[in-house]
Every structure is written in C-alpha cells, then in structure tokens.
Amino acid sequence: MCIQSRRPTSLIGAAIVMAALLPLASAWSLDQPQQAPAERREAVSLADAVLRALQYNLDINISRQTKESRLTDIIFEQAKFDPLLSLNGQYNRSVSPLNRPVFGFSGGITTGRLNEIERFDQNSSQVTADLTQNLLTGANYDLNFSPSRAFVTGQTGFLFNPGYQSGLALTVTQPLLRNFGTDVNRTFIRIAQNNAKVEEQVFFDRVLTVTSTVEQTYWELVFANETLKVAESALKAAQELLASNRAKAKAGVMAIVEVLQAESGVASRMEQVLVAEKSIRDQEDQLRRLLNPAEQDLRQDMRLVPIDKPVQVLEAISFEEAIDMAIARRPEVLQASKNIDTSELNVKFAKNQLLPNLSFQGTTGVAGLGGDDGEMLKRNFSGDFYNYGAGLVLSFPLGNRSAWSQYNKRQLEAKNAQASLQSIRQQVIVGVKEAVRRVQTDFKRIETTRSARILAEKQLQAEQERLNVGLSTTRFVLDFQRDLATARGNELRAIVDFNRSLSNLARHKATTLEQYHIELQ
Numbered sequence: 001m002c003i004q005s006r007r008p009t010s011l012i013g014a015a016i017v018m019a020a021l022l023p024l025a026s027a028w029s030l031d032q033p034q035q036a037p038a039e040r041r042e043a044v045s046l047a048d049a050v051l052r053a054l055q056y057n058l059d060i061n062i063s064r065q066t067k068e069s070r071l072t073d074i075i076f077e078q079a080k081f082d083p084l085l086s087l088n089g090q091y092n093r094s095v096s097p098l099n100r101p102v103f104g105f106s107g108g109i110t111t112g113r114l115n116e117i118e119r120f121d122q123n124s125s126q127v128t129a130d131l132t133q134n135l136l137t138g139a140n141y142d143l144n145f146s147p148s149r150a151f152v153t154g155q156t157g158f159l160f161n162p163g164y165q166s167g168l169a170l171t172v173t174q175p176l177l178r179n180f181g182t183d184v185n186r187t188f189i190r191i192a193q194n195n196a197k198v199e200e201q202v203f204f205d206r207v208l209t210v211t212s213t214v215e216q217t218y219w220e221l222v223f224a225n226e227t228l229k230v231a232e233s234a235l236k237a238a239q240e241l242l243a244s245n246r247a248k249a250k251a252g253v254m255a256i257v258e259v260l261q262a263e264s265g266v267a268s269r270m271e272q273v274l275v276a277e278k279s280i281r282d283q284e285d286q287l288r289r290l291l292n293p294a295e296q297d298l299r300q301d302m303r304l305v306p307i308d309k310p311v312q313v314l315e316a317i318s319f320e321e322a323i324d325m326a327i328a329r330r331p332e333v334l335q336a337s338k339n340i341d342t343s344e345l346n347v348k349f350a351k352n353q354l355l356p357n358l359s360f361q362g363t364t365g366v367a368g369l370g371g372d373d374g375e376m377l378k379r380n381f382s383g384d385f386y387n388y389g390a391g392l393v394l395s396f397p398l399g400n401r402s403a404w405s406q407y408n409k410r411q412l413e414a415k416n417a418q419a420s421l422q423s424i425r426q427q428v429i430v431g432v433k434e435a436v437r438r439v440q441t442d443f444k445r446i447e448t449t450r451s452a453r454i455l456a457e458k459q460l461q462a463e464q465e466r467l468n469v470g471l472s473t474t475r476f477v478l479d480f481q482r483d484l485a486t487a488r489g490n491e492l493r494a495i496v497d498f499n500r501s502l503s504n505l506a507r508h509k510a511t512t513l514e515q516y517h518i519e520l521q
Contacts, residue, residue: 169365
C-alpha cells in the first residue's frame with residue numbers, strides 16, 4: 001500500500017526547484033569532502049584562554065594602569081609633610097656719597113678740599129638657608145640660618161672690618177583647635193589610601209568580568225562546534241534517505257515525489273550546516289578579540305579548537321553560604337564599604353573646620369659676630385646673644401557659613417554612602433539567589449532534554465521502519481529527523497547553559513579566579 005501526496009500541484013513546482021538544486025546536493029558529501037586550503041588551527045583550553053585574556057586584554061591593561069595611578073595619589077598626600085629646604089645667596093656692593101661726619105665712620109677731616117665728597121664703599125655677601133616642614137600634629141616650623149659678610153673700604157670705626165655676622169632662628173606654629181592632631185591631618189592620606197583600595201576592587205571587578213566573558217564566549221564556541229556536528233549528522237541522515245529513495249524509485253517501488261521530498265530535506269540540512277559554520281567563525285573571532293592578539297594576527301584566518309568538555313555534574317549549593325560568600329568577596333560591596341569610610345573621614349574633617357583657628361606661635365634665635373667665620377660661629381652658638389618670644393593668634397569668620405555648608409554636605413554624602421551599601425547588598429542577595437536557581441534549573445533541563453532526545457531517536461527509528469515497509473512517507477521521516485536534530489540541539493543548549501550558569505554563579509560569588517588558582521598581586 002502506498003500513501004499518495006495530498007498536494008500534487010505543489011510537489012510538481014517543488015520538483016522544478018529541486019532539479020536546480022540537484023547538482024549542488026550531489027556535490028555535497030561528508031564522505032568525500034572538497035579540497036580546501038590548509039587552515040591554521042590552534043587548540044585552546046579554557047584555563048589557557050583565561051590566562052591569556054588576563055595578561056593581554058586591553059580592558060585589563062587600562063584598569064591596571066588606573067589602579068597604579070591611585071598609588072601615586074597616596075605619595076602626593078604624604079609628600080605634603082616632607083621638609084622643604086631653600087637656599088639663597090646674594091652679593092651686593094654699593095658706593096654712595098657720604099656727608100661727613102657719620103657715626104661709625106671716621107669723624108676726622110682728611111686732607112684735601114673741604115668740599116670734596118667722601119665715598120662710602122661697601123660690599124656684602126649673604127647666604128640664607130631655610131628649612132620648613134608641616135608636621136602631622138598640624139604644626140609647622142621654620143628654621144633659618146643666615147650668615148653674612150660686610151666690608152667697607154677706607155678708614156672706619158667698625159669693630160670688625162670685614163665683619164662676619166650670623167643669625168639662627170626657629171619659629172614654630174601649632175594650631176590648638178582647628179587642624180589640631182594627627183587624625184585630622186592624616187585625613188587626605190587615608191582618603192587617598194581608601195581610593196586606592198576602591199580602585200583595586202574596580203580592577204578586581206574588571207578581572208572577574210573579563211574572565212566571565214571569556215568563559216561565556218568559550219562555551220558558546222563549544223556549543224557552535226557541537227551544533228555543527230548535529231547539523232552534519234542530520235545532513236548525512238538526509239543524504240542516506242535520499243540515496244535510499246533514489247534506489248527505490250529506480251526499482252519502481254517508490255514514487256518520484258518521495259525523491260523530491262528527500263532532495264528538499266538535503267537542501268534544508270545543507271543550509272543549517274552553512275549557518276552553523278558561520279556561527280563557529282563568529283564565536284572564534286569574539287574569543288580571539290578577548291585574548292587581544294596583535295592586529296596582524298587578528299586579520300589572519302586562525303581556527304580555535306576548544307578542547308575542554310562541558311561538565312554535567314551539579315554539586316550541592318547552599319543559598320546562605322553563597323550569599324555570605326558574595327557579601328564578603330564581591331568588589332561592589334567592598335567598594336561601598338570603603339566609600340563609607342571615606343565619607344566618615346570627610347565628616348570628621350568638616351566638623352573640625354567648624355572650630356575657631358587658635359594657634360600658638362613661638363620663636364627663638366641666637367646671633368653671632370666676628371672678624372672671621374670661625375669667630376662668628378663660635379659666638380653664634382655661645383648663647384651670649386639670643387632672643388625668644390611666644391604668643392597666641394585667634395581668628396574666626398563671623399557666621400562661618402562656608403564651614404557649616406561643607407559639614408552639612410559631608411553628612412548628606414555619608415548618608416548616601418550608607419544607603420548605597422544597603423542597596424548593593426540587596427542587589428547581591430537577589431543576584432546570587434537568581435544565579436543559584438538558574439544553575440539548578442539548567443541542570444534539570446539537561447535531564448529533560450536528554451529524555452526528549454532519546455524519545456526522538458526512537459520515534460525516528462520507528463518511522464524509518466514504517467517507511468521501509470511502505471506505511472509512511474519521506475516527509476514524515478524528514479520531520480522526525482528534524483525533530484531529532486532539534487532535540488539534540490536542545491540537549492546541547494541545556495548542557496552549555498548549565499556551564500554558563502556555573503560561570504555566572506562563580507561571578508556572583510566572586511570566586512571565578514579560584515578554579516584557575518589565580519591570585520591578584
């Protein structure tokens with residue numbers, strides 16, 4: 001008994017189309033592949049892909065340089081408390097008219113005309129060494145040492161000519177209210193340290209993101225390769241059916257319509273193979289871009305062959321443990337915590353700026369005079385000539401509106417930082433729970449799709465047996481072949497999605513690097 005087609009007109013039109021496709025279908029054979037130029041192939045494992053991405057990925061390099069730049073901010077703030085040494089040397093000569101007599105100059109009248117103007121010729125040289133520094137207590141000091149030499153030409157009444165004179169003075173200013181203490185003066189150093197820690201977490205987050213992206217892309221490449229195998233298997237099955245139908249049609253036991261339907265099935269499977277091959281090339285390019293090869297290498301046609309197989313085993317997962325681990329390790333949470341520390345430092349500093357500016361100032365110094373350097377220094381440090389003094393300086397802006405506005409602003413920023421941390425923690429909890437559920441669901445999908453694939457195989461086998469005894473048609477067999485290919489694709493999709501979900505869960509828990517034994521320094 002032979003089942004006839006219900007739409008002969010449509011099949012006659014299809015026969016014309018299939019006649020045009022027949023040479024292409026005949027040329028396509030997996031058993032006899034066409035000669036193609038040799039391609040460069042590189043086997044790559046998931047761990048190797050991750051390591052190469054972390055070493056050469058552009059986003060990682062940019063984030064690493066940004067992180068290192070934050071360390072210079074710490075040195076910049078610490079350098080504000082470095083001592084400053086300044087040296088100043090001067091030489092001066094002056095020749096001025098002298099209206100005699102002058103105290104300290106010869107009072108006698110020299111020989112010559114009475115109206116002759118005397119010259120007061122003096123030259124002097126001076127060196128000034130000044131050392132200043134801001135201290136962590138808020139104080140600053142200024143240590144000044146200024147030796148000088150003076151010489152006057154001619155007869156003089158000076159005790160020393162040339163005369164050497166020096167002075168050593170120390171001035172200290174210590175705030176007593178505003179800017180007093182090491183805590184307030186270390187504020188900006190600690191803020192720079194917090195910013196560096198935040199940037200480290202930004203870098204860690206970038207590393208996790210790039211690693212997770214590499215994993216997702218790698219498994220998509222695995223899926224594309226396995227999909228091609230499914231498409232080739234479906235094409236081979238359609239070609240075998242076509243060969244069988246042609247033999248039966250030639251023997252006169254099968255209508256030509258069945259052959260045309262088989263040819264249509266081969267053409268459809270050929271399209272699926274072409275699409276699968278394009279998908280592989282696209283995924284290879286995506287993975288290669290993440291590995292950041294040289295531009296010349298990226299231009300070349302390099303085939304990446306993944307060697308890792310997706311896992312199909314699910315370990316026990318605890319919601320509470322996953323959430324606790326994510327809260328303790330997620331870079332977003334650590335960033336928000338450091339932002340809270342920074343906001344609290346800003347609040348304390350702004351509160352200190354509300355105080356009046358009351359400072360203690362003290363100064364002391366010694367002086368020396370002699371006919372040469374040694375005598376000058378000896379008398380300078382003998383303690384015979386000295387000075388000292390002390391005082392208090394108080395200043396306070398009336399209204400102090402600027403300081404109060406900054407204090408109120410810092411308080412609002414601190415509240416926002418607290419709210420931001422709470423919001424991030426909530427997002428982390430929800431994200432982890434969703435990631436755990438996705439893993440569990442995708443694992444169950446593997447079992448379900450596997451069962452569907454087994455049933456599709458049995459249905460196809462039964463339908464082929466029915467076709468062999470004349471109880472079915474080619475169209476029904478092709479439909480069951482298509483269903484089997486779909487079932488195999490669904491199983492592959494479930495397996496790959498399960499591995500992607502495991503990667504996503506590790507990203508949510510910030511444990512992505514542990515499976516590769518990678519530590520950030």
